[in-house]
Amino acid sequence: MKNEMTLAFDSISENEGFARVAVAAFATQLNPTLEEVADIRTAVSEAVTNAIIHGYPDGVHTVVIRAILSEETLELWVTDEGVGMEDVKQAMEPLYTSRPELERSGMGFMFMEAFMDQVEVQSAPGVGTTVYMKKKIGRGAAEQEG
C-alpha cells in the first residue's frame, strides 16, 4: 500500500501545532507506537518552525509538507521557497543558530536526526529549502531492530 498527501499552509507560528498533528494523524495508518508518534511530531515541529522562522523571516508565505506512507515507512518533505542557506553543513551543526536573538537553542536538526532514521537538507540561497526525512515505523521498525 502506498498513500500520499500534501499539505500547504501559511508560515505563521499558529500552524506549527496544526502541521505536527496533521502528519502524526496521517502516519497512524502504519500503527506507530506512542513513542514513534512523539518522534514524528517533534521532527515535523522542528522542520516547520525552521521554515517559518529562517525560511521566511519576512511576511507570510507558504510551507508545503509532502508525506508518503509505503510499506512500513514514512517519508516527509518539508519545503519553503524562502531565503535558503549558503552553508547547510553549518546550519545542521549542533547548537549553531543564525538567530540567537530569538533564543533558538540550535538543537532543531539534532532532534530531527535523533528522532528520524534519515534527514537530508537541500537548500540554495534565494530558492528555498527542503528537509527530507524518513522513518521506519510500526512493524517495520521492530523488524529492523531484529
Next chain:
Amino acid sequence: MDMLELKGSRLVVHLPEEVDHHSTEDIRRSVDELVERQPVEEVEFDFSRTAFMDSAGIGMLLGRYKVMRALNGRIMVSHIDRQIRRILSMSGIQKFIQM
C-alpha cells in the same frame, strides 16, 4: 488558571499543553517582565499540563536560566512526563537545571 503564580520568592510557571516556538514567545515575555519587577529567587517550570515540547522549549528554558543566573537565582522543572524527560535529557540542559 493563570500561567504565572508567585509564591513568596518562588515563581511557578504553569506551562501550556504545547511548548513550541508559538507558545514560548509569550512565556518568555511574561516571565522576564515579572522577575524584573519582583524579587524572585527561583522559577519553577511546571509541566503538569504539558504533553509536547520541542527545541524551542529548550531555548526558552536556557534563556530563563541565563536571566535568573544574572539575578543570582535559579530555575527548576517539575511534573515532567517521559516525552518531556527525553527531550530535556537529549538537550543536556539538566546540567543547569534541577529536575
